[in-house]
Amino acid sequence: MNKTTKPNLLKKALLFFAVLLSGQTYADDGGRLWLKYDLIADQAVRENYAKSFDKIVLLEHSERIILAAEELQVALKGLLGKDVPIEDFSERPKEKHKNAILLMLDQDNTKLETDGYALFCKNGLAMISAQNDLGVLYGVFGLLRKIQTEQTLDCDEVENPKIRWRMLNHWDNANGTVERGYAGSSIWKWFELPERIDPRIVQYARANASIGINAVSINNVNASARFLTAEYLRKIKGVADVLRPYGIKVFISVNFKAPKTLGGLETSDPLDEGVKNWWQEKTEEIYSYIPDFGGYLVKANSEGEPGPQDYGRTHADGANMLAEAMKGHDGIVVWRAFVYNADPNGDRFEEANKQFKPLDGQFDDKVIVQVKNGPIDFMPREPFHPMFGQFPKTQLGIEFQITQEYLGHATHLIYLAPMFKECLDSDTYAKGKGSTVGRVVDGSLYQQKQTLMAGVANTGSDANWTGHPFGQANWYAFGRLAWDHTLSAEQIAQEWTGMTLTNKKNPEKEIVDIMMASLPTYINYTYPLGLHHMMGEGHHYGPQPWLAKSGRPDWTSVYYHRAGKDGIGFDRSGGMSKALKLYAPEVQKKWGNPATCDLNYLMWFHHLPWNYKLTTGRTLWDELMTRYYLGVEQVKDFENRWHNLKGQIDNAFYENVNSRLKIQEREAKWWRDACYLYFEQFSGLPLPKGLQPPKRTLEEVKALEKVYHLR
Template sequence: MLLRSALLLLVFIVAAPCCRADDGYRLWLKYDLIADSPQRAQYRAAAQFIAANGPDAVLKTAAAELQRGLQGLLGQPVPVVEQAANGSSKRGILLVVSAAANVPDAARSTEGYRIFAQGRNLVVTGRSGAGVLYGVFALLRQLQTRQPLANLAGSPRIRYRLLNHWDNPNGTVERGYAGSSIWKWAELPERLDPRYKDYARANASIGLNGVVVNNVNASARYLTPEYLQKVKALAGVFRPYGIRVYLSVLWAAPKVIGGLKTSDPLDPQVNQWWAARSEAIYQAIPDFGGFLVKANSEGEPGPQDYGRSHADGANMLAAALGQHDGIVMWRAFVYKANSNGDRFKEAYEEFKSLDGQFSPRVLVQVKNGPIDFQAREPFHPLFGAMPKTPLVLEVQITQEYLGMATHLVYLAPLFKECLDADTRVKGPGSTVAKVVDGSLDQHAISGIAGVANIGADRNWTGHPMGQANWYAFGRLAWDYTLTSAAIATEWTSMTLTTEPKAVAAIVNMMGKSRDIYVRYTTPLGLHHIMGQNIHYGPEPWLAQAGRPDWTAVYYHKADSAGLGFNRTATGSNALALYAPAVQKQWGDAKTCPLNYLLWFHHVGWKQPLSTGRTLWNELCTRYYTGADSVTWMQQQWAAVKPAVDAAVFADVAARLEIQRHEALWWRDACVLYFQTYSKLPIPAPFSPPARTLAEVKSLVDLYQLK
């Protein structure tokens, strides 16, 4: 681990720059001067003033953001005026809020925008100030990526687009890898860190409209008058950017801070307590968004403690919101300690029967896969199985199981893989995205949530390239039809460089990075074989933990016969939770996609696969080529050095070197461990690892500080 420390020090050892180094703070909102060109001349001629047509606070924000961006990009002052002067020869940009604005109607949204030419001027219009703000950021994105001024229109496909922060009152962040929490609770509400506004700007620029500020493993303190004033102060910063604040709540709060003897959702006193507490929240924060709840999961209290259902609990909270415009998001991440069961099935078995029992103001929040944010999972079987209930898709932006802040893994392909997955519940085209946006089952509300990777590090996300995952989540939450490559191209051009060859090389590397990570960690559908507790590094031999389903052997089922979890009818039968067409494809090991093979089948070590290799040879091939591909990533990054800021280049290069060493660590640990069951040699042309399994295990012991 001394090597890790030395490599990270390289981040700060760079040659003295000729100008200020890029510390990553500005994210993708870099408004540096566009090089002199006919294109810049066109932009400058079209943007001689900005006129906004009303007092709306978000509209004023839109005008200020546009002014800030244009002045930086064009190198000329752009005044904001109340209205364009009649007969003026100047050309400008008009920001117009109008109930009659001709904007797309996706998701029944008032947040859409349209940008078009009108006479000499350019018009950015929407049915709300938020719509105009999103249009402004779209226009600035065109300029930053050197695209021509053209008619543009957009509307979010999903209504509630939120970041979930797993931040705690003491400043720690559960599964956070970019420093401490950005929320300085001890300073609030008296002092507002300027960072809060920059955070809101970044979120609004990618179309996010909600923030859950605290951990789902919630503290009741957030519901006290002291903390409501702190949350109120944050809401005041977010509001001009069209962002609403939400709270994760502790189910036992009526007992912990309310003095009641119970938290039973059917107890009248409990109902009254929550109604009064909700009213107090809305008195402080009139646009409060609502509650996120983790209940009866991993030891958290919940309605099942009193013999009540998840629907009983969620509906009580929904009623407590009264006539206010708020929602309840109830997480479906639940599982019991059952060594003879299959955790894959637990959320389905608890929630499927409750379909149709939830209040119209309740959304059930479902992780993208059935286990827990693994590097690759089949889509969660609840998608398509609860047609009477709106479902929130929850994905993890922070890289809990994907190398944390030392591995470069671009997550848009992971998000897209879930969104584009076809549940087949109403025939071909019944994608997860259509379940989530409500269109498949005609729901009026819809939501998507990303567990944030944001911390107090100056560059926000620890790994500089981790910023791309925050950006990609927002862009897909707005429009899930965007491609991973298009989003990567935008982010790279706005954040790192606009040099065409460098952009192409970086986008190529980003696009392949997630598959590379899967190959050297969990190929062919292996899952949950990482180190315990902190979920870092390989530990496929883990057989003892606090719960059986926290071990690795529970999932990979390696034995002398083969490898993989049999979830067909002859095993746990989890496959039966999917539509018949999906069962048919995945139920046969010969037709099951290789990426999901060991999710659903226990396969013999010498069983031939569609690649022409046996399972053992294919497993080794993927581990070896995956680890080797990190060297390719290093070469790709080295080639763009002249086009990228020196400090950013050094930071990423150092982390890629860490990633290379740890990819070899994963490779050696897994092939040596599984070889104890296969009893087969490492296939040519690959050389056996130079270290023994015992030596590799000792690395894990050191890292876990056992």
């Protein structure tokens, strides 16, 4: 084998760190994520794979292809208990190789796109080919996914990513804390960089590469200018050097006021020549540290963050100024569209459209406007953001939240792929039927080249990375959907379960069923019928539907649910707001009539009397309470079904989830009791027949929330 292009010893050692963690002789702390290369338990399956693979054959050479080959070698040793040598051949015809895995480049396959791969498996031969070496690495993980999930290796397929930039947004701060992080401190360990690189960063890179993630925004969007200093650029370079072999580019979230606060300029006006020069010089400095720097992520004029509007300029002015600084480089600018004003008579639902619609067509080709999946703020269920059907001349990326800010943090079992899919599969009707959000985001609807799917990361320093063990599934699902948003949520759940927990048919089905039911269950006991934004103030944990005063009117609960003697819900069909008119006529027709509106979105668009008769045959009040109580019973059912898995999956994993389900049941009752006791004051109606009222009072429930504000 050619020694000159082998990865250095550090990378090799860190790769083999994965092998040291393999095996089933001790409790699994979750640190290996879905990259578990444990011996396949089914002997017949294991032997069938083993007889097919006697060697790994390199038909091309690069550091990354050798890295891919070593990943394969490590994995096959763990999964099959077999040493599979890596051999160097110059012979291309696959017919000359038997019982081998071939790694090669292929510039002639017209079906292959950048970073895509072709996987051919038949009669003891597996061939992974791609246009570039990153595609080969992705193909290796694609083959391993099939082996880990014990699939029959008989395939001839091409896998191309549908999205150009598949990015994790880390909301990590310079002091090591993580905003909306529920799994410990920052994995970057800023105080140790660049002299010491934590080995977990390599594990993180491998995990991301295995699901096709190719970009990482390394710091909080509420950005400190400190990340642009030489001190921190050296640290970021250390991380970028580790991520690079796995095809991951680093982005930096920037504070728009940096020219003034960091550079000493009198202004940060994007049209000021001095400001333009400062950003150009800073950009060149960054590229001197990180030659493949991905670009900037910007939160501007939102929630107190500085931006171009401070100087009478537009979002396009600010974004284009930064894009101009990127000229001559491959980097881009990602400009967030999460903007809103504190207007007690307004509606945050409409704000992004108001500010950005006049700018459609004015953004530079290097700019992607990053839009949250819904119009408010990562609620457990939101209608798709109306911007996705309104901007034919602007490259729009989508932003999901993987971390469970409004979803029980790390105590509730919630599988988020169904939420991601619900949005991506929603039809905007922007160019007629079939104009889904997914087609807007992947660029196919408007033939746009720069495409992006971003997810706010849920990773932290906890041994299992995500706090709740099932939080790993949301990271995994995000990456798989960023690669191919047409995959089903159930297929992804099956993959993750097979790679992480078990391939035994009955327990796998039980786990997948729980996962698929988890999101609607959470919504039942928290935000049924389209209620939204009723969480605890500041910490966003637990219920606080009575919240009426905060730093801004649109940070309160009563602003959104509008509960009163006359009913409940936010009328966006023309009464309280005209937000529904931001959608295409076909969407307006679907959601505009309360008699035909999807019940999941009812309170998003309508304010209705408590005794309004729904399509279920129940009144609004009875349906609301039925769902709250049902949600609690569903969590109890999860607990009972989980008990059936004892002894069939890793015990440490089992006990961890079992304990958290008990917490989830207690807190589901908290939500149910709080919302019943609070809303009952307005409805004046009894619970539906068969449901028992709480034994505690509203004041007792309110006292539970108050403890979260104690210091």
